[in-house]
Amino acid sequence: MVDVLVCVKRVPDSSGQVLLTDDAQAVDARYVGSTLSEHENCAVELAAQLVEADGGTVSLVSIGAAETVEQLRSALAVGAGAATLVETDLRDFGPSDIAHEIAEVVRAHAEAGRTHDLVLLGNDAADTGDFQVPVRLAHALGRPVVTGIRTVSIQDGRAIAHGDAPDGGRETFDLPLPAVVAVSEGGVSPRYPTIKGRMGAKKVEIEMRQPSRAPVGSGRVRLTLPPPTPSSVQVLGEGPEAAPAVVDLFQSLGVLR
Amino acid sequence: MIVVLIETGAEGVTDTSLETLRFARDLAAEGGGVPVHALVVGARPDLDELGKHGISTLYTAGGEGFASYAAAAWAAALIEARDRAGAVVVTAAGTPRGNEVLAHVAARLDVPMAANAVAFDGLSPLVVTRQVAGGLALEEMQLTQRPAVFSVAGHAVEATPADSATEPTVEELAPTLTEADLVARVVSTEPGAPDESGDLKSARVVVGAGRGAGGPEGFGAVSELAELLGGQLGVSRVVTSLGWRPHHEQVGQTGSRIAPDLYVPCGISGAIQHWAGCASSKTILAINTDAEAPMMTKATYAVVGDMHEVVPAIVEEIRRRA
Numbered sequence: 001m002v003d004v005l006v007c008v009k010r011v012p013d014s015s016g017q018v019l020l021t022d023d024a025q026a027v028d029a030r031y032v033g034s035t036l037s038e039h040e041n042c043a044v045e046l047a048a049q050l051v052e053a054d055g056g057t058v059s060l061v062s063i064g065a066a067e068t069v070e071q072l073r074s075a076l077a078v079g080a081g082a083a084t085l086v087e088t089d090l091r092d093f094g095p096s097d098i099a100h101e102i103a104e105v106v107r108a109h110a111e112a113g114r115t116h117d118l119v120l121l122g123n124d125a126a127d128t129g130d131f132q133v134p135v136r137l138a139h140a141l142g143r144p145v146v147t148g149i150r151t152v153s154i155q156d157g158r159a160i161a162h163g164d165a166p167d168g169g170r171e172t173f174d175l176p177l178p179a180v181v182a183v184s185e186g187g188v189s190p191r192y193p194t195i196k197g198r199m200g201a202k203k204v205e206i207e208m209r210q211p212s213r214a215p216v217g218s219g220r221v222r223l224t225l226p227p228p229t230p231s232s233v234q235v236l237g238e239g240p241e242a243a244p245a246v247v248d249l250f251q252s253l254g255v256l257r
Numbered sequence: 258m259i260v261v262l263i264e265t266g267a268e269g270v271t272d273t274s275l276e277t278l279r280f281a282r283d284l285a286a287e288g289g290g291v292p293v294h295a296l297v298v299g300a301r302p303d304l305d306e307l308g309k310h311g312i313s314t315l316y317t318a319g320g321e322g323f324a325s326y327a328a329a330a331w332a333a334a335l336i337e338a339r340d341r342a343g344a345v346v347v348t349a350a351g352t353p354r355g356n357e358v359l360a361h362v363a364a365r366l367d368v369p370m371a372a373n374a375v376a377f378d379g380l381s382p383l384v385v386t387r388q389v390a391g392g393l394a395l396e397e398m399q400l401t402q403r404p405a406v407f408s409v410a411g412h413a414v415e416a417t418p419a420d421s422a423t424e425p426t427v428e429e430l431a432p433t434l435t436e437a438d439l440v441a442r443v444v445s446t447e448p449g450a451p452d453e454s455g456d457l458k459s460a461r462v463v464v465g466a467g468r469g470a471g472g473p474e475g476f477g478a479v480s481e482l483a484e485l486l487g488g489q490l491g492v493s494r495v496v497t498s499l500g501w502r503p504h505h506e507q508v509g510q511t512g513s514r515i516a517p518d519l520y521v522p523c524g525i526s527g528a529i530q531h532w533a534g535c536a537s538s539k540t541i542l543a544i545n546t547d548a549e550a551p552m553m554t555k556a557t558y559a560v561v562g563d564m565h566e567v568v569p570a571i572v573e574e575i576r577r578r579a
Binding site: 012014015017018020027038039094095096099124126127128129130131132134135136138139142144145146147148163164165166167168169170171172173174175176179184185186189218219220221222223224225226231232233234235236237238239240241242243244245246247249250253255256 | 264266267271326328351352353354356357359360361363364365367369370371372373384386387388389390391392393394395396397398399400401408437440441442443444445446447448456461462485486487488497498504505507510511518519528529530540542543548553554555556557558559560561562563566567569570571573574575578
């Protein structure tokens with residue numbers, strides 16, 4: 001039996017054009033819609049697989065606008081049984097604020113008799129890319145943490161986590177529970193919700209909370225977009241007839257062996 | 258005073274760490290020529306090489322506690338190096354390890370951290386520009402607390418040597434490690450196949466293939482072309498999502514970021530997440546049936562055509578000339 005908490009964030013869908021809000025403080029989701037990042041979809045899937053293997057429960061937590069309920073419901077539909085939303089305007093929140101609020105939820109649940117053995121997060125948020133919330137959360141809770149993890153299993157009350165070694169190999173970590181694990185996409189394939197899953201997700205009552213303190217912020221001044229790449233493409237030809245021109249190019253670039 | 262965590266691999270100091278040293282030197286010069294120190298854990302890189310990159314002091318941490326990677330232990334060593342040097346800036350490459358160790362440093366010292374900086378602007382206050390949204394947008398962030406903690410994104414600057422070489426002194430550190438520093442450490446490592454993503458990220462030539470490959474059997478010619486060019490095969494997200502190729506070959510926002518001299522995307526439309534992973538390529542030759550596909554308009558060179566006809570013709574032409 002394992003009690004898993006998965007932390008998810010409502011982010012703009014990055015498969016469309018990235019636009020900024022008028023005040024240049026955030027990526028604008030108005031025209032592209034909102035979603036969960038691939039890292040977090042994989043974290044939800046990993047949690048579902050752990051509970052299928054060992055029994056237990058999957059809960060979700062998110063911090064953000066009231067509309068984040070949409071993302072919580074879609075993750076509930078693929079195997080989570082409970083969800084908490086700390087409702088706030090996320091734009092004033094820095095990574096330490098987000099870690100602090102998640103820690104508060106973990107502590108509150110522990111006081112109520114629900115200890116989350118394993119807290120899973122996405123490795124980095126798809127919009128703000130801070131690469132630090134999992135580590136800050138672990139420090140706040142006094143738990144061990146590993147990041148960049150592709151797969152996790154529970155063996156004898158410990159979390160066995162696999163990630164990528166810097167040289168392209170595979171590294172294994174062996175952590176005592178409770179622990180914090182930051183998940184990178186690619187280790188598992190997120191499942192699609194079943195109709196039964198969707199129906200069940202609609203009935204879950206989402207625990208609503210308020211932030212426990214005023215945020216300290218992130219130090220953000222403003223966002224900008226990189227300058228567009230000017231199009232100066234030179235067409236070498238059409239179809240297989242272009243091959244000699246291509247090989248000429250390879251020779252001029254010095255890439256032919 | 259600046260202290261840089263440097264990572265090493267089979268060939269010495271990694272390119273991304275050398276880039277970070279260059280970034281740190283530029284920042285040091287802006288600050289009136291303050292020294293740049295470095296920390297290396299569990300290895301002893303070539304001192305002459307580090308001297309060429311302008312290091313004043315090389316701090317080393319070794320011994321049992323550093324026998325295998327543990328981010329919190331590395332952070333303890335980096336904090337000790339920072340204390341010894343009196344550093345006001347602590348930085349590392351924006352790699353998985355660099356970001357992880359810096360996050361521990363920032364959490365322990367309760368200071369902000371900026372991940373993946375590409376530039377800085379001014380020192381008081383220090384403002385760094387960093388990649389957000391997978392590199393599709395940039396954020397200017399003020400780092401007013403000390404030490405300022407930030408990582409440097411790969412390919413943000415070129416890893417050029419310093420104008421004048423230094424003769425680094427070596428100081429060994431022996432930070433006190435607690436059980437908590439070592440509990441999350443690597444307990445075993447399996448070597449990867451020689452063609453895994455580490456090579457993709459540093460490849461001089463990458464031949465890419467996307468949905469246009471048509472299926473798992475559609476990668477023969479592109480693999481052959483990659484081999485003839487001494488390069489690596491890279492694929493788009495849809496290819497790994499469909500299970501046609503393994504994830505470590507994926508180029509893009511959530512795959513590898515590549516910066517080859519030549520990138521040859523074949524049958525890749527150039528969705529924005531893919532572009533985030535290949536925009537640093539020096540030259541791009543796109544091959545696609547759709548002349549209006551984003552990859553075709555952003556490329557340096559383009560061939561309009563079906564990759565299944567064009568790529569074999571290129572392979573044949575290379576063989577004919579060889």
